[in-house]
Amino acid sequence: MLLQFIVNGIVSGSLIAIMAIGFWFIYRATNLFHIAHGAVYTASAYVFYSLYVSKDISLSIALVLSLISSIIFGLVMYFIVYRPLEKKNASAGIKFISSLAIYIFMVNIIALIFGNETKILSEGLSESLSFGNIILTWIQVYQFLSFLILFILTYSFVQGTKSGRAIRAIGDNPVLFKAIGLNERWVKGMVFAIGSAIAGLASILTGIDVGIDPHIGMLALLNAVVAVIIGGIKKIEGIIIGSLLIGILQNLVIWQFSARWESAVTFFILILVLLYKSGGLFVVKKRVEEI
């Protein structure tokens, strides 16, 4: 039993990781606490639903169109709402509230159009594989493989390409970045496009398994945020470890106690990490000599 729950935990952790990678791209480059990322997540699942289930468009085309739509959602949010705030040097609080408001706005539009009930993205039970005592559904296998591929792609992108290094550079020192004449607007647009597409991928992979409703985005986002905070913001490897840890932990809580306590445990750990983070976890300390 323990092993089965750990395997389930790794799979759900890899879904958290996908969402966390998308959030990380945006947060790393812009320092924006993009709560509305959760709305992009929800919206792209609904676009997929309208195309694939309602309009009967083929899976791959529906998938591509949904991801394009999530890119558009992300870019619109950035250029319509966040960018003007950045130009005004608005505080973190203002950006946070704006982001929360975009989230509420989009979720309620979705609820108005589609209703609050759960929608199913794929019919029938997925066939399963068994390895000894451990049972995996095919969807779980796809979820995990998607995560692996995404991780390899993003890792090599961030480490190995000029654009990838620009993401880190701009997050570390935005003023210097602008001063040496690099195109800040382009890099930030790029992270919103990439991050949002990844959020779309995460929601469709999850939704195909468990269905969707207008409120799925918040929990997905918060799980990702917790993963990013536990793993540390600097490196993408850290947040993968953070995501898998949370996935496993949540499944162990479900096994030992009940699914009802899952979020309490997750957020309790978040508070502890925020307060007593050890080295490698984030909260960049301002050096006191600079005062």
Added chain:
Amino acid sequence: MGNILRLEGLTKNFDGLKAIDNLDLGVEAGKISAIIGPNGAGKTTLFNLICGYLYPDKGRIIYKERDITLLDPWRRAVSGIGRLFQDIRVFKKITLLENLLVTFNDNSENPFRAIFGRRNGKERKKIETVMKWLNFVGLADKKDHLAENLSWGQQKLLSLARLLCGDFELLLIDEPVSGVNPDMADTILEKIKELKGLGKTIIAVEHNMDAVEAISDYIYFMDSGKITAAGLPEEILNNQKVMDAYIGI
């Protein structure tokens, strides 16, 4: 007069780098001491150690014969150590009057007293004190303006007034004339000299040598976390070796 502040073997490392290196210093009460030295010598770090924003790795800080090495920063302020920050740090979105009113540390700040207690005549007395110090720095006519609307130099004057209103005894003044025009610099230096007349002890960090010469009774030269020379202004400022070290030859 004796030493109001004594530093004994003070040491502070940042990631293995010695910012303050086994530093001893005695500050005589009622005098103006200037600390000069090249950038990165550890002057601001020293101030932060005295104020308690940093804690030393080794050594002791003795203020008025009391060991305050591990005391909370706000308690040090209450006991009379005041700070003028290099980047000023007035409370920008409240008025000048409020900026000074907030410096009184007394039981009127107890919320339960605020809710249930009676307002007494103390408030008027406080406002009188505030106006006295606003007058002293020449900002009385702006008392109802928000502090953010003041010029940089005026903000420096306001934070000087804040130190006076709060009745601090030992004033740590970081770069009082940086970034202000020459007229304003003269005004600020004049006020600092007047403070000495009020019995305050002042330690100033300053890069402008004319300013240092104008106000200080003693000069300490600091380099690589140590006091490498100390003496009267004419001794230090005419000491070629010290001046060479300053400009980094």
Added chain:
Amino acid sequence: MNYLLHILIMISIYTILALSLNLPVGYTGLLSLAQAAFYGIGAYVMTLLMMKMGINFFVCMAIAIVFSAAVSLLVSYPSTRLHGDYFILASLAFQIIIFTILYNWIDLTRGPYGIPGIPRPEILGISFDNLYKFFVLSGGLALGVFLIAKRLYSSPFGLVLKAIREDELSATSIGKDVKKFKILAFAISSGMASVAGALYASYVTYIDPTSFNLDESIFILSIVLVGGSGNLRGPVIGTLLMILLPEGLRFLGIPDSVAPNVRQIIYAMVLILLMRFRPWGLAGEYRFG
């Protein structure tokens, strides 16, 4: 008339909540998404004491205030160590934990089934058992909180909070124990919120955890942000607007099935526009740095 009284009672409850949140948000500069948790703690502590032990409403409310103020340490302590986004996140985490406890500790709270049949308050033989009388009670308590808030905001205590909001280090440098003041601000704030919770529970006579979830916290924060914070009139104007707006929508003939969504969409748009063009809200003072 009953309808009007109902609106007035809701306005008095939310005025209390808005004024309470104003203390950490508008005065101390700490955006908190945990106010509904304290609101809920007030409602549940009052209800459980009243129904399980038969204690008088007002005594229960007093105990709820103290309890909620004590629990507020779990939010105020993080506020002394975390800044910006991280504090908001910690307060959000606290909100979710409290909600999860109310929802899942079924032996104590009956969880999602809620607690029905909460009695109306009584004192000295007077029972606040109809809308008129209840409005006298809720209006009276709201007025009391308003007066307390007024004294606090204009006191040296309020001024210290503003100084902390502007610059914590600078406040420390003039001798303010920043930690103590943050703890006090949150304690008073959550005490006030639990008054609103006790009132709400005994007014509706039924509570369940969904009245005290994250959405509710966001709503209370929105009131303060829309009306504006850092002074007395901002939160009051925010309350009037945010409570009356949905009633206005009702008169426009928007069907009840979509009204909650339409309302939320309007709130969200108002917030986005305010944050961009007028971050101090309609009548506030604090400008968010």
